[in-house]
Amino acid sequence: MHSSWANTSISMDTGSETKPLIGKVEAAALDRQPVCVVPSSSYDLRPSKWRDVSAEAWASYDWQWQNRVMTCDDLLEITPLSEDERRAIETFSRTFSLCVSPHYVALLRLESGDSHPIRRQCIPTMAETEVIDCLMDDPLGEARHHYSGCGTRRYPDRALVYTTHACAMRCRHCTRRCKVGRMEQPTHASVMKTIDDICADTRIRDVLLSGGDALSLSNDEIEAMLGRLRACPHIDVIRLCTRMPCTLPQRMNDDVLLQTLARYAPIYVNTQFNHPLEATDESAKALQLLRKAGCVIGNQSVLLRGVNENPKDHEALNRWLLRNGCRPYYLFLCDVAQGTYHFRTPIQTGFEIMAHLRGRLSGLGIPHYVVDLPDGMGKVDLAPGLVHCDSNIVHFRNWFGADVSYPDVFV
Numbered sequence: 001m002h003s004s005w006a007n008t009s010i011s012m013d014t015g016s017e018t019k020p021l022i023g024k025v026e027a028a029a030l031d032r033q034p035v036c037v038v039p040s041s042s043y044d045l046r047p048s049k050w051r052d053v054s055a056e057a058w059a060s061y062d063w064q065w066q067n068r069v070m071t072c073d074d075l076l077e078i079t080p081l082s083e084d085e086r087r088a089i090e091t092f093s094r095t096f097s098l099c100v101s102p103h104y105v106a107l108l109r110l111e112s113g114d115s116h117p118i119r120r121q122c123i124p125t126m127a128e129t130e131v132i133d134c135l136m137d138d139p140l141g142e143a144r145h146h147y148s149g150c151g152t153r154r155y156p157d158r159a160l161v162y163t164t165h166a167c168a169m170r171c172r173h174c175t176r177r178c179k180v181g182r183m184e185q186p187t188h189a190s191v192m193k194t195i196d197d198i199c200a201d202t203r204i205r206d207v208l209l210s211g212g213d214a215l216s217l218s219n220d221e222i223e224a225m226l227g228r229l230r231a232c233p234h235i236d237v238i239r240l241c242t243r244m245p246c247t248l249p250q251r252m253n254d255d256v257l258l259q260t261l262a263r264y265a266p267i268y269v270n271t272q273f274n275h276p277l278e279a280t281d282e283s284a285k286a287l288q289l290l291r292k293a294g295c296v297i298g299n300q301s302v303l304l305r306g307v308n309e310n311p312k313d314h315e316a317l318n319r320w321l322l323r324n325g326c327r328p329y330y331l332f333l334c335d336v337a338q339g340t341y342h343f344r345t346p347i348q349t350g351f352e353i354m355a356h357l358r359g360r361l362s363g364l365g366i367p368h369y370v371v372d373l374p375d376g377m378g379k380v381d382l383a384p385g386l387v388h389c390d391s392n393i394v395h396f397r398n399w400f401g402a403d404v405s406y407p408d409v410f411v
């Protein structure tokens with residue numbers, strides 16, 4: 001019966017009337033206006049609080065890390081806060097607390113009008129306290145698929161290692177918000193033990209060094225992990241997950257880090273830019289430095305309500321990424337993580353973005369639109385032929401043929 005899947009109706013049967021689920025995504029007439037990023041530098045945008053900070057200090061990873069904004073009072077020196085934001089910062093102060101780098105918080109000055117792509121990603125709101133039945137603390141089933149001390153294995157040939165729970169910024173939409181900044185840090189010894197177990201397991205060909213943010217580790221720790229993995233004959237692919245090219249690009253101004261990455265090239269770097277306002281001069285330089293160090297860089301955007309629902313934003317971002325040697329790799333539907341309901345969009349929103357991109361960019365600039373299914377059931381490409389729907393429940397066929405139900409957002 002699986003062979004008939006390709007012919008499965010993509011319509012939602014609502015009794016007498018058949019309502020198209022996917023709809024007919026009209027390819028909009030190609031606009032003649034070029035969509036592009038307006039160049040900006042976070043140093044030029046820096047808040048008056050840091051007016052006297054030198055360009056050298058601003059470009060330093062240590063200065064950026066040590067001056068991360070972590071309290072309501074610090075943030076009030078930079079931007080006015082709503083009552084809701086103040087309450088949320090206090091509410092989350094002992095759990096998934098406010099944490100944002102000077103580089104990223106400086107981008108608040110670029111926002112205007114009703115759109116707040118920077119603010120929504122870095123400043124908590126009380127919407128995060130909303131508990132929704134179909135959302136989960138561990139949306140990807142990472143505990144269920146636990147591997148060795150600090151790992152997860154959800155596919156036969158791959159393992160993911162939680163190298164740290166630290167990040168330059170606590171992104172408010174984070175899938176791992178129950179771990180990042182809250183759980184006890186894994187020790188270097190426990191991370192290396194997991195890597196040793198991977199090296200002894202010939203089933204594994206592809207390793208993700210994730211977190212948190214793997215580049216928040218010291219150069220020595222990164223060297224130790226990469227050295228061990230590269231010496232292992234059955235590991236083909238080493239991936240490193242970091243949002244620092246976007247949230248703290250000054251990390252890449254460290255020659256020792258770049259030499260370490262170059263020594264074990266190619267390292268596949270997965271990063272996350274979500275909006276063209278994040279496309280700063282500092283980030284462009286960081287991507288170029290990673291590329292010169294032999295890294296192969298891919299971007300994993302997350303589709304977020306109130307941040308990046310406009311297809312033109314994806315077009316501008318992806319053009320900028322390509323110019324800087326970073327391939328748009330995934331567009332993720334926001335995971336079913338508890339505390340992120342206000343970020344979730346209907347699946348249809350992504351179809352409209354993909355249709356827009358398809359008409360304007362070559363395949364190089366078009367990411368895979370995917371959902372990471374709950375409970376570790378794996379990624380599925382979101383394409384009309386793979387989806388059908390009962391009411392607001394969408395049914396997917398995953399990578400190994402299992403049928404999985406998934407709650408869509410009511411439109």
Ligand code: SF4
Pocket residue numbers: 166167168169170171173174175176177180211212213242243
């Ligand atoms: S950098 Fe990644 S892991 Fe860290 S808070 Fe942001 S989304 Fe979560």
